[in-house]
Amino acid sequence: MQVRKKYKNAWTDEQIALLGTDTDKAIAALLGKKQNSVAHNRIKRGIPPKDPKRSQKNVWEKTEEEGSLGKLPDSVIAERLGITVTSVLLARQRRGIQSYTFSHKTNWENMKDLPQPEFFKALKELSGGTLTYKKLADMTYVSYSRCQKWFASGTGQEPLCLQIRRHMYLEVLFES
Numbered sequence: 001m002q003v004r005k006k007y008k009n010a011w012t013d014e015q016i017a018l019l020g021t022d023t024d025k026a027i028a029a030l031l032g033k034k035q036n037s038v039a040h041n042r043i044k045r046g047i048p049p050k051d052p053k054r055s056q057k058n059v060w061e062k063t064e065e066e067g068s069l070g071k072l073p074d075s076v077i078a079e080r081l082g083i084t085v086t087s088v089l090l091a092r093q094r095r096g097i098q099s100y101t102f103s104h105k106t107n108w109e110n111m112k113d114l115p116q117p118e119f120f121k122a123l124k125e126l127s128g129g130t131l132t133y134k135k136l137a138d139m140t141y142v143s144y145s146r147c148q149k150w151f152a153s154g155t156g157q158e159p160l161c162l163q164i165r166r167h168m169y170l171e172v173l174f175e176s
Contacts, residue, residue, distance in 0.1 A: 011041055020047040070097040071110050076118055108169060116160050120151040123172045131172060139171045140164075 019042040028035040074088040124131040133147040149158045
């Protein structure tokens with residue numbers, strides 16, 4: 001009968017209990033072990049990693065946004081649901097749905113609810129990529145600074161009413 005040797009680097013129950021409670025790097029430093037060893041043992045035991053960089057949910061759950069897959073950009077759906085873009089992308093791919101691509105066939109119904117910066121990107125695609133704030137201002141008879149305020153990202157953004165969105169959409173559609 002062969003007797004198993006006790007390895008000097010064997011994992012105790014207390015050490016195993018620490019896996020997944022902090023980053024692999026932090027646990028390795030705490031235990032005096034290599035980060036690769038900590039990661040290997042955590043994965044071997046099926047313990048998920050703790051990643052401080054991921055504050056958003058990373059799981060797609062069936063929602064009312066299911067019908068939006070492929071009809072809106074993954075980033076828009078992810079923002080609405082508070083999950084990562086990757087989880088939306090994977091959910092869409094699992095269902096065999098093609099990614100959102102803007103074309104002249106994209107109707108007003110799909111564009112009207114986009115966030116303002118995404119709406120401007122869609123208008124720019126509709127124009128063939130040549131649209132600028134200045135050109136849009138000239139086409140729609142609004143000031144250049146107003147266009148900048150409408151489509152700026154962040155907290156300084158002014159709301160853009162549906163009627164003006166529709167006007168911009170039609171101007172760009174018939175101009176291109």
